[in-house]
Amino acid sequence: MSRVRILQKGVFACFEPGLKDADGQSVNAEVSAVAWDGRRLVMASDKDVPGDQRSPVFALDCVDGLPQPDSLQFYTADLIRTAEKYEDFALTAEGNHLIATTGFDRVDGQSAAMHHYNRLLIWPVGDPATPHLIADRKDEGVRSSVGLRDDLEAALGAPYYKVEGLAAIPGRDGADARLLFGIRELGQDHEHFDYVSRVVAAPYRMDGDALVFTGDFGVIYDFDPSRWDGVRFAVGLSSLEYDHASAWIYFLTSFEVTDDNGDEQVGAYLWALTLDDFLAGRDPELVQAEDGSPFEFANKAEGVAVLGDGRLFVVYDPDRALELEDEHPRDAREPHEAPYTLLALD
Template sequence: MQARQLYHNTLHCFPVGLTDEQQQLVHAEISAVVHDGERLILGSDKPIPGAERSSVFAIDIDDQGRPQEETLSYYTQPLIRQAIKYEDFALTVDGRHVLATTGFDRIHPEDHSLNDYNHLLIWPLGDPDRVQVVDPDPRDGVEGSLELRQRLTAAIGMPYYKIEGLAAIPGDKGDGLLLFGVREQGQHFDDFNYVCRVVGAHYRTNEQGQLIFVDEMREHYAFDPGQFEAVEHLCGLSSLEYDPYNHRLYLMTSFENEQGGIDSIGGYLWVIDMADFARGRAPSLVEDETGGPLVFTHKAEGLAVLDHDRLFVAYDNDRELALGNDPEREQKYACEAPWTLLRMIQ
């Protein structure tokens, strides 16, 4: 499968020059995006300060799929503002609810000071005021999806891990199968390997809009990008996206490493149909129009399916301001996030 770039630009996510409480410049680090049928919902893995702002916001797109900055609106519900380090969004299989996951990459062993990094949230489509925590700790006053964290730990089998993918696919139990993409795993946050693993469990949603897991979390898929000759970088999974129009799953991998003394960031896009996914077969590396591998020049972390052949890609370049091969300018503002619109070609 090939991809043709339709548009590439940047999106202003908040005012130019915005600073945090320490007077440090705030950077747009978009790591999550989903299309809810009408708008794009995007999330940053770093807080966006201001009582009228949050790390999650929605924006209209025009008929071409391009974001319209003047329509940007933040989700300021307390639960959405509280969670930290959003990594991926998804729709439930029936399209009636939005799901948002944080990275689950840190927890304090003795207190609840890092619980905000451990959240899976759900809200009805178009109604974020009704947001709820999925699989919360049963103890009063303890916030976060701590029961879910225990499920993830058991399935991944490592004390340290980082979740960066989320997708709901049709399943044979309940309403569907909720998949979590694992990017890092190891003994500690400074002792890990990049991986491309997918764990998950079947779920159902009840009349109160709560998501309930109906079986045990387990590994459903894994692959090694390094086994593909065309892949020249050490990668980890950075996004999952189910394509209901074509019954397939997109996987995105990104890299951030030093090569030849130069820091290098970027990513690759992969696709697999659901029958091959169920059989554990290798995905296909998406190509560009020349027949070579499609290589993103920014750190690709957010992916949304717009329709049967168009994808929206959002990038999290951390604090990197360089725009790489952009012919019009060399750097972006810290408040801008690069994005690309692709058309998939069979």
């Protein structure tokens, strides 16, 4: 079984201290996505970061697995800056482009008012100035990928779902590469759903800097984390990552529940399996701590990136909570800071 070692915990600044929104409230860092593009950690908040010169998507140089505080760069292209509720990033199978997805869980059937919650974007690595909108559609002046909702609904068989994972895997035997959408919530609507760990795949090809789907969407993988001893609460998929170097796939599944005593419990688990096992539908491994017990994050892990040396960089969405776990070197973070954990997997 795979075992994990915590190498370092810390925080990084997502914007300047003291930033306020239009109502005068402190803006809170809520990081929900991360990718390593070969030099930088590209991250996103699932909440707005106000200001034309800022964005919910930003990048930090990464040296020896650690984000560098003086290297913050916001990705301010209009399509990137105005999307809402980013959930995950992925490198294309070719490794030359970065793809970003929102949750695709909000839509207004009567207008385009919520279409910006439905965007799938792509841009060349290191060049976010001219992003392409995948499945580009314009309604009432709003550009989005909302048409992909029909493909996802047909694959999942339910009108409500939430995308929280994204990865791209190479094609085999001449087949096209495939984009993977990790599904966390599935049901009738946002109040009546189940947590799931399900993956929808769609074949694609690159046309210059644009991504074009070439076939139907379909469920390719599904597992039930509750079957594993040590998984304490109902969890749903919160991130999906493919390591192109090792051909391993990683899942994060997280929980946010109220226990029998009325206390809020948050945490997450890490899972791993080879691409061959994934394609064969075999169970993933529940990654263990050094003592052999299931490794459980003490916070709601929302994104995982594989660095060039195979180490894992994990980010969290703590919502508005500022207190950090007991094992963290600091007691609390500031609102503009986000926590991270650097891991080694044996």
